[in-house]
Amino acid sequence: MTKTLSTALFFTAAASLAAPAFADEVNVYSYRQPELIKPLTDAFTAETGIKVNVAYLKKGMVERLQAEGDRSPADMILTVDISRLAAVVNAGLTQPVTTDAINANVPAQYRDPDNHWFGLTTRARIVYASKDRVADGEVTTYEDLADPKWEGRICTRSGTNAYNVALTSAVIEHHGVEGAKTWLEGVKSNLARKPQGNDRAQVKAIWAGECDISIGNTYYMGKMLSDDEQKEWADSVRIVFPEFEGKGTHVNISGVALTKSAPNKENAVKMMEFLTSPAAQEIYAKANFEYPIAPGTEADALVTGWGEFTADDVNLMTLAGHRSDALKITEEVDFDG
Structure with a gap:
C-alpha cells in the first residue's frame, strides 16, 4: 500500500503525468519525451491492459533514483546513449533480467553482459x-x-x-x-x-x-x-x-533497464519483453528515425534510403x-x- 501511495503521489507531482494507482500499471522514468514513446506505450496497453505512466526526466535520473531509494515508484528506465544506461547500472540502481524472449530479440553487443540493460534501437x-x-x-x-x-x-x-x-x-x-x-x-x-x-x-x-x-x-x-x-x-x-x-x-543505442526496487516488477518485465519484440522495435524505430535491432526487423524506408x-x-x-x-x-x- 505504501508503494502504491508513493506512486500516486509522484505522478501527481509530475505535471501532466498525474495518474491514480492502478492494479495493473508500470511506471517509467524516461530520458525521451513521452510523445516520442507514446506509440509504444499505447500499443503495450492495448495488448496487455497494463497502464503505463511516464515521467520525463531531462537530466538527473541517477540522482532521482538514489534520493527515492527503495520507495521509488519507478519500475523501469528508458534512455538514450550507453553512458546514461551504464551510469544507472554502475550506481547499483538496476537489477538483472533474464528471459528467453529478450535474449532472442537483443543481440549480444546490444545488451549488458550481466543482463542489466537491453538495447531497443540504434543510431x-x-x-x-x-x-x-x-x-x-x-x-x-x-x-x-x-x-x-x-x-x-x-x-x-x-x-x-x-x-x-x-x-x-x-x-x-x-x-x-x-x-x-x-x-x-x-x-x-x-x-x-x-x-x-x-x-x-x-x-x-x-x-x-x-x-x-x-x-x-x-x-x-x-x-x-x-x-x-x-x-x-x-x-x-x-x-x-x-x-x-x-x-x-x-553506433549508440536507446535502451531499457529494470530498476532495483521495481514495485511492479512483473508488469515491467512484460513491458521489457514487449519493447524488445520485433513489432515494437519497428514502431519505435519508425517514430524516431532509428534502426531496430531484433533479428528480422527492418528500418523505415526513409532511414534505409540513407545507405547501408x-x-x-x-x-x-x-x-x-x-x-x-x-x-x-x-x-x-x-x-x-
Missing part, C-alpha cells in the same frame, strides 16, 4: 557532408577526420556531449588512449569554429557555408526532413557512414568503460576551447 554517429563541396569517397573513416585536408572544414557540437564522448570512447577502444588523444587534437585543428549547438546546428552551418562536414547522429536527418524550416538544411547534405578502418561504423553500413560489433558496455578516459583527454586537448 549511427556519422558524417554529414555538403553535397556541393565534398566529393563522394572524400571521407570514409573516422580516422580521416583528423587529416589536415579538413583544416577549417569541420563543425561539431561540444566534445563533452554524451554522443561525442561515446565516439571518442570508440576511438580509444580501437587506438588506445594516446591514439585517441592524437585523433582529438587532429580533429580540433580541423574545426571551422568553436564547438557549439546541437547536431542539427552543425548541418545548418554546412548549409550556410561555414563548414563542409559535421559529425552527427543519423536520426537528425529524419527530424530535419520533417521540419519545414530545417528541410532546406537537410537537403544540402548527404549522410556518409565512416568506419574504424574496417571495424565498422560507431556495418555496425562496429564492440559491446557498448566496453565503450562505457572508456568514458572517464574519453572525458579526460577531451579536456586535456581543450577540445571546446
Whole structure:
C-alpha cells in the first residue's frame, strides 16, 4: 500500500503525468519525451491492459533514483546513449533480467553482459557532408577526420556531449588512449569554429557555408526532413557512414533497464519483453528515425534510403568503460576551447 501511495503521489507531482494507482500499471522514468514513446506505450496497453505512466526526466535520473531509494515508484528506465544506461547500472540502481524472449530479440553487443540493460534501437554517429563541396569517397573513416585536408572544414557540437564522448570512447577502444588523444587534437585543428549547438546546428552551418562536414547522429536527418524550416538544411547534405578502418561504423543505442526496487516488477518485465519484440522495435524505430535491432526487423524506408553500413560489433558496455578516459583527454586537448 505504501508503494502504491508513493506512486500516486509522484505522478501527481509530475505535471501532466498525474495518474491514480492502478492494479495493473508500470511506471517509467524516461530520458525521451513521452510523445516520442507514446506509440509504444499505447500499443503495450492495448495488448496487455497494463497502464503505463511516464515521467520525463531531462537530466538527473541517477540522482532521482538514489534520493527515492527503495520507495521509488519507478519500475523501469528508458534512455538514450550507453553512458546514461551504464551510469544507472554502475550506481547499483538496476537489477538483472533474464528471459528467453529478450535474449532472442537483443543481440549480444546490444545488451549488458550481466543482463542489466537491453538495447531497443540504434543510431549511427556519422558524417554529414555538403553535397556541393565534398566529393563522394572524400571521407570514409573516422580516422580521416583528423587529416589536415579538413583544416577549417569541420563543425561539431561540444566534445563533452554524451554522443561525442561515446565516439571518442570508440576511438580509444580501437587506438588506445594516446591514439585517441592524437585523433582529438587532429580533429580540433580541423574545426571551422568553436564547438557549439546541437547536431542539427552543425548541418545548418554546412548549409550556410561555414563548414563542409559535421559529425552527427543519423536520426537528425529524419527530424530535419520533417521540419519545414530545417528541410532546406537537410537537403544540402548527404549522410556518409565512416568506419574504424574496417571495424565498422560507431553506433549508440536507446535502451531499457529494470530498476532495483521495481514495485511492479512483473508488469515491467512484460513491458521489457514487449519493447524488445520485433513489432515494437519497428514502431519505435519508425517514430524516431532509428534502426531496430531484433533479428528480422527492418528500418523505415526513409532511414534505409540513407545507405547501408556495418555496425562496429564492440559491446557498448566496453565503450562505457572508456568514458572517464574519453572525458579526460577531451579536456586535456581543450577540445571546446
